[in-house]
Amino acid sequence: MTRTDTVPPLAGSVNHQARRSIRLPSESGAVVALALLLALLGWLNSSFLEPANLLSVLGQAALPGLLAIGMVFVLAAREIDLSAGAVFHLAAALAALLMVAGMDPWPAALVGVAAGAGLGLVNGLLAIVLRLPALVVTLGTWWMIQGLSLVAVKGQTIVPPGADRSFFATLSGKAFVVVPAAGVIFVVLALVLHVVLHRTRFGYRVQAVGSNPQAAAHAGIPTSKVRVLTLVLMGAMAGLAGVIHLGVHGAVVTGEGSTFALVAIAAAIIGGTSLAGGHGSVIGAAIGMLVLQVILSAMSMLGVDAAWSTFGTGALVVLALAVDRLIRLWRNRRAGHIGDNPLG
């Protein structure tokens, strides 16, 4: 301390060595899980790995999968949509009823998708106007929408006429003879939404709102609009999945899709999307959905009681949550909460 002639150069900020840690992409957990599962199942029963079987798994994963990739946006914006499964069912029932009433299947399907988006808009506007989290709003609308389906369908199976028409032929058909149409739509939309989340202004805003809603509002990001739009997107995806379901199966049965909202949330979490918001992975959610579907298919292949397969799915979700939480805690500890230190 001999230099008093000049002001010593003070540090602008405490000199952190830039911490370079290997950051695995958030999808890696789901990819590893899927690879391990397939290896295990292939070893148990090699017929499981036949392309025809794998593609049928893809086809089955596609419908809840469409909800899962929509749910990624909702979760990334720090919201959650419990009504998605009910929207799925109502959109399918509405399109089927319109077809029964004599409407051409394609416009009827379009109405179904639009109805899904409309229900998402209702969810979004309620959440904004009442200043409630979407969790609470959609818990209510979930029952309402389910009730509407019951009123419309009256507990019966609706079978629209003309199973040979182009709508049903297209959606129940297979591209290149083997790939189910629903699977193709699922994969294409997953890629599109991946780009939307990471490379567009809308996707940027979704992540910003989810990361810190207050800061996003303070920076001039129109947070209400972003919240509404994510729920509209979710509704539209659920409606689309419902309509495709109708096209594939040619009928709507009461109760179908009732678990889809939770399945979609589970798939998103397995795929590395965090419930805390701010970050999401569309590709991860798609892979997460495949993991869930592979487990379900494998259980039926191995002759496991259906009741136990539900238990198994639940256990997997709890496991994924635990891993996500542990990784987060571990990272926070390593970061040492430097940001919270007012004197740092």
Added chain:
Amino acid sequence: MLYASNRLGDALAIADQLTVIRNGRDVLSKARQELTTSEEAMIGQLRQSLFPLPLRTLPTLAGTLRPQITINGLGGGILSGVNLTAHAGQILGLAGSGASDLLALLFGLRRPRQGKVRYPDGDGLPRTQTEAARRSICMISGERGNGLMPDKSIAFNMANVVVGARDWGSRWYSPEAALGRAARQIEALRIRSTPEMPAGSLSAGGQQKVIIAKWLEIGPQVVLLDEPARGIDIGSKQEIYALIRQMAARGCIVLLHSSELSELTGLCDRILAFHQGRLAGEIAGDDMDVGRLLTLITSGKPADENRRSNRESAA
């Protein structure tokens, strides 16, 4: 008892033993009375040099037609009947109760009850923060929870306004462009990190610089500062003060609210003092000292007037 502070004056005044920490290492640790004059002078000198010298404003800003905000009879929150004019190229200080309400009104965080405001773009008060951001009105708060997305990268944070708030320009978000933007600001603002690092890994000063940088990216016209240097280490404070001076010199209208009065007297061209939501007075030039300001904001009257009224009541 341990007392940690960035305010050197406080520490010198109350401590029995003093430890100065710099760059994470203690550089001096002594009992208060053992401090030599030169050491004390050094710490004092640090205080002196906190505030950079005023920069020369651009000559075009000296005329009478320079941009300004005029406020007539504004009321809202605890404020009522506020009249003032803020000029481009100047730092206008705001002190006392009601000052941060004024900033909230000017940024569209609060609705006014009455009054007229005219911004340089000819419009009135923004109705939302989004409108404010799109009109190049920016708000930098010491409440960093309001400004930072700690789990997101520095590059992501710096795109907040350019990409997130604006409605024009490309509909795409380019991570590459964001990295380039962040690299430029990191160098300009001397932030010690890289664009990919999470913003939460920075020191408080670094975090505040990230928040400033994201607004600098849009070339703000009006800069509203609400305790911008709260809880920040001295080195960063100094740099942030220099940035505030630069913004004013480049022609921004700068309004600065602080509860640290020496910050206001050190930085501002004029200071407006508020008392219970009303404008109590203005100090500028040679009148600018902490004592006068303190009297104004606590009593609502200038010091000499207080003395007179005391005499009158005694008589």
